[in-house]
Amino acid sequence: MNRFLLPAGLFGLLVVLLFVGIQRSSQKGIIPSALLGKPGPEFRLPSLDGSADFESASMRGRWHLLNVWGTWCPQCRVEHDMLLEIARSGEIAIIGLNWKDEDVLAQRWLAELGDPYDAVPVDRDGQVAVEWGVYGAPETFLIDDQGIVRHRHVGAMTPEVWAREFLSRMPTRQGAPDEPVLVPVPGAAVEG
Amino acid sequence: MIPELGHFMLVLALAAAVAQAFFGIAGPALGRQAWIDVTRSAVIAQFVLVSLSLAALVYAFVQNDFSVEYVAANSNTALPVGYRIAAVWGAHEGSLLLWAWIMVAWTLAVALLSRNLPPEFAARVLGVLGLIAIGFLLFTLATSNPFARLDPAAPDGRDLNPLLQDPALAMHPPLLYAGYVGLSVAFAFACAAMIEGRLDAAWARWARPWTTVAWALLTVGIALGSWWAYYELGWGGYWFWDPVENASFMPWLVATALIHSLAVTEKRGLFKSWTLLLAILGFSLSLLGTFLVRSGVLVSVHSFAADPTRGLFILAFLVIIIGGALALYAWRAPLLRSEAGFELTARESFLLFNNILLMVAAAAVFAGTMAPLISDALGLGTLSVGRQYYDPVFLLPTLPLLAFAAVGLHSGWKKGRLGQRKREILGTLVLGVLIALALVFGAWEGAKVLTPVGFALGAWLMLSAFVDPIDRWRRKLALPPAILGMALAHASLGVFVISITAVESYTLERDLALGIGESGKLGGFEYRLVGLEGKEGPNYDALRGEIIVTEGGRQVAVLHPEKRNYWIQQQQMTEAGIDMHWTRDIFAALGEDLGAGRWSVRAQVRPLINYVWLAALLMAIGGIIAACDRRYRKGDEEVP
Numbered sequence: 001m002n003r004f005l006l007p008a009g010l011f012g013l014l015v016v017l018l019f020v021g022i023q024r025s026s027q028k029g030i031i032p033s034a035l036l037g038k039p040g041p042e043f044r045l046p047s048l049d050g051s052a053d054f055e056s057a058s059m060r061g062r063w064h065l066l067n068v069w070g071t072w073c074p075q076c077r078v079e080h081d082m083l084l085e086i087a088r089s090g091e092i093a094i095i096g097l098n099w100k101d102e103d104v105l106a107q108r109w110l111a112e113l114g115d116p117y118d119a120v121p122v123d124r125d126g127q128v129a130v131e132w133g134v135y136g137a138p139e140t141f142l143i144d145d146q147g148i149v150r151h152r153h154v155g156a157m158t159p160e161v162w163a164r165e166f167l168s169r170m171p172t173r174q175g176a177p178d179e180p181v182l183v184p185v186p187g188a189a190v191e192g
Numbered sequence: 193m194i195p196e197l198g199h200f201m202l203v204l205a206l207a208a209a210v211a212q213a214f215f216g217i218a219g220p221a222l223g224r225q226a227w228i229d230v231t232r233s234a235v236i237a238q239f240v241l242v243s244l245s246l247a248a249l250v251y252a253f254v255q256n257d258f259s260v261e262y263v264a265a266n267s268n269t270a271l272p273v274g275y276r277i278a279a280v281w282g283a284h285e286g287s288l289l290l291w292a293w294i295m296v297a298w299t300l301a302v303a304l305l306s307r308n309l310p311p312e313f314a315a316r317v318l319g320v321l322g323l324i325a326i327g328f329l330l331f332t333l334a335t336s337n338p339f340a341r342l343d344p345a346a347p348d349g350r351d352l353n354p355l356l357q358d359p360a361l362a363m364h365p366p367l368l369y370a371g372y373v374g375l376s377v378a379f380a381f382a383c384a385a386m387i388e389g390r391l392d393a394a395w396a397r398w399a400r401p402w403t404t405v406a407w408a409l410l411t412v413g414i415a416l417g418s419w420w421a422y423y424e425l426g427w428g429g430y431w432f433w434d435p436v437e438n439a440s441f442m443p444w445l446v447a448t449a450l451i452h453s454l455a456v457t458e459k460r461g462l463f464k465s466w467t468l469l470l471a472i473l474g475f476s477l478s479l480l481g482t483f484l485v486r487s488g489v490l491v492s493v494h495s496f497a498a499d500p501t502r503g504l505f506i507l508a509f510l511v512i513i514i515g516g517a518l519a520l521y522a523w524r525a526p527l528l529r530s531e532a533g534f535e536l537t538a539r540e541s542f543l544l545f546n547n548i549l550l551m552v553a554a555a556a557v558f559a560g561t562m563a564p565l566i567s568d569a570l571g572l573g574t575l576s577v578g579r580q581y582y583d584p585v586f587l588l589p590t591l592p593l594l595a596f597a598a599v600g601l602h603s604g605w606k607k608g609r610l611g612q613r614k615r616e617i618l619g620t621l622v623l624g625v626l627i628a629l630a631l632v633f634g635a636w637e638g639a640k641v642l643t644p645v646g647f648a649l650g651a652w653l654m655l656s657a658f659v660d661p662i663d664r665w666r667r668k669l670a671l672p673p674a675i676l677g678m679a680l681a682h683a684s685l686g687v688f689v690i691s692i693t694a695v696e697s698y699t700l701e702r703d704l705a706l707g708i709g710e711s712g713k714l715g716g717f718e719y720r721l722v723g724l725e726g727k728e729g730p731n732y733d734a735l736r737g738e739i740i741v742t743e744g745g746r747q748v749a750v751l752h753p754e755k756r757n758y759w760i761q762q763q764q765m766t767e768a769g770i771d772m773h774w775t776r777d778i779f780a781a782l783g784e785d786l787g788a789g790r791w792s793v794r795a796q797v798r799p800l801i802n803y804v805w806l807a808a809l810l811m812a813i814g815g816i817i818a819a820c821d822r823r824y825r826k827g828d829e830e831v832p
Contacts, residue, residue, distance in 0.1 A: 114784035
């Protein structure tokens with residue numbers, strides 16, 4: 001084979017790869033999740049703080065966010081303040097699925113940046129994330145009181161996303177009505 | 193009205209670019225002198241039109257015209273005017289327009305400064321640049337029009353991303369683009385040479401200064417981004433192997449290989465097809481970097497709004513431009529044979545080794561950046577690649593690279609004559625090792641295995657860089673800018689290596705939990721949180737801490753880290769408090785409110801860290817000095 005053809009050949013392979021990459025990245029926006037409207041897969045994982053194992057069944061009876069994160073993920077740092085904000089508002093409980101991470105780093109992260117999570121199950125080998133169809137961190141699922149997946153967002157949580165995609169899908173708040181409205185984004189549908 | 197005019201100018205600019213590409217390529221092919229002559233005019237027209245278009249967008253920002261969607265999304269009345277201008281390239285659409293403008297500015301420079309090139313050749317170069325410009329203008333007009341209107345107009349804008357409200361970051365994209373796009377000149381030179389089927393020393397001499405200047409701008413652009421991440425993100429490091437950082441670093445590695453390969457092609461008529469390939473690769477990687485950032489294929493801190501349509505468009509563009517150039521390469525490069533030979537110890541050998549090692553390093557970074565994509569495409573699940581991979585894999589080729597560079601600086605062209613230079617080579621090596629030992633045992637505590645190696649290589653390189661200039665000065669020979677610039681750039685690389693070694697070996701870092709009046713220890717330093725106060729900026733409010741740092745009871749620094757809350761985007765930002773000193777930085781960033789009046793404080797002391805960026809700047813200055821050598825612009829005189 002002509003060695004001068006080699007670069008063009010390699011480039012051809014790269015183009016195929018990038019094409020597949022685009023197809024996949026467009027899917028993550030359009031197909032929210034195969035789980036939508038169905039109960040999320042059950043799991044039981046050790047907790048980051050060393051307390052009793054976390055069982056997904058314990059999420060029944062209350063609405064939850066399942067947030068997939070890792071200390072190796074830059075966007076997770078970006079969304080962290082927003083998660084803290086949500087946790088502070090008390091509107092919903094947040095479960096932080098710590099994905100393919102190291103316990104020490106994760107504990108340090110939470111100690112340092114603040115801990116928005118009600119529980120942190122540790123998914124070290126990524127098995128649970130695979131069952132949930134996680135595309136990449138950060139990713140957030142909205143789960144209702146029956147354990148049904150109501151929504152999934154891929155990418156960082158922002159005030160806009162929170163108001164547009166999550167608050168609008170949640171039931172009217174039962175909490176104190178005099179709490180400040182969380183996100184004043186014009187045009188966003190906010191119930192409550 | 194002004195935005196519509198801006199849009200219209202952009203459409204006209206596309207027409208000018210089409211004319212430039214057509215006449216530039218068809219003119220020489222068909223031997224039509226008039227077509228060749230008109231190419232330059234098309235360039236000037238395109239420059240004027242794109243400039244007016246950019247000016248229209250700047251005007252819309254300065255005037256707070258929130259009936260323009262892009263302005264409404266990225267500016268605000270409370271935003272200071274300087275940042276309103278920087279907001280022009282604060283998001284995707286405006287960045288593209290800026291890119292197009294820089295592209296045509298480079299093209300204009302080539303058109304005006306190429307009068308000593310054969311007219312056919314110059315026309316072909318401009319023609320290829322015109323093709324690239326068509327791609328960018330089409331992309332802007334078809335998928336990313338910055339002048340699109342918002343009806344009804346927004347009462348106020350959603351503000352510029354607070355991450356970007358910083359002087360260094362305002363300058364980071366223009367410089368980076370200038371470097372990326374500058375590599376298109378080398379790319380166009382390579383394509384023109386392949387079309388002509390002729391590549392000689394004169395060709396390499398024309399291509400060299402352009403490539404060197406592009407490389408220098410890329411260097412400064414990357415360094416600015418790195419410096420910004422250090423003080424603004426609150427992480428405290430200089431490099432994170434983020435996919436987008438890698439996207440700018442790969443073209444830099446290839447461009448570095450290219451400037452060295454070009455030197456060999458010019459001086460000795462060797463490595464011709466290799467030089468061509470590097471010239472193609474350098475710009476191709478710049479385009480690929482843009483693709484990765486803009487298409488949303490890779491997720492990173494830099495993520496622009498991901499849009500698969502844009503991704504497909506850039507991919508098609510990549511196929512045409514890069515695929516076309518590589519096909520041309522497969523067809524024409526076999527014709528360009530190198531004839532001369534050289535000894536194993538000659539400068540050519542060292543430059544060849546270094547080229548190979550630089551490409552290995554670039555390939556390693558490339559593999560790490562693409563691995564998540566490959567794994568995902570093959571259905572193997574999401575993979576994340578971090579510094580556990582990059583640090584060792586990158587050091588493997590770069591440590592021998594530094595040693596080769598140090599020896600290579602002593603070698604001569606064609607014949608190495610290393611035997612005659614034994615004294616200088618060993619002398620600088622011994623001195624370098626002594627400096628390393630002095631640093632390891634004298635300056636800081638807690639060296640790692642590679643610490644003395646890094647110091648010794650850096651010092652050896654630094655000393656070796658000056659051997660030739662000092663020798664020339666002793667023998668009362670002229671010291672041309674090309675030699676001076678080269679010495680400065682290589683010495684700066686030595687400084688760079690020493691500073692990175694120091695940072696990687698001796699950084700102290702710890703996260704403290706401090707209440708007001710409390711203090712915590714970091715090595716021999718003590719951080720005391722003295723107070724916290726509220727502060728208000730033009731479009732944010734902030735909490736400003738005062739931290740007094742003492743070493744052995746003596747006060748060494750007062751730091752003022754801030755945590756800012758930007759009102760409109762509801763985003764929190766950290767502004768690190770940093771005390772700069774010529775031997776070290778003392779750093780503090782405010783973390784989270786831990787409750788009960790205590791705050792987490794990220795405390796770090798990093799020795800020599802500022803030399804990382806200073807060295808990069810000096811490297812770039814060295815490049816500029818070398819590119820300014822008058823002999824590149826004159827006839828047949830020898831350029832070292």
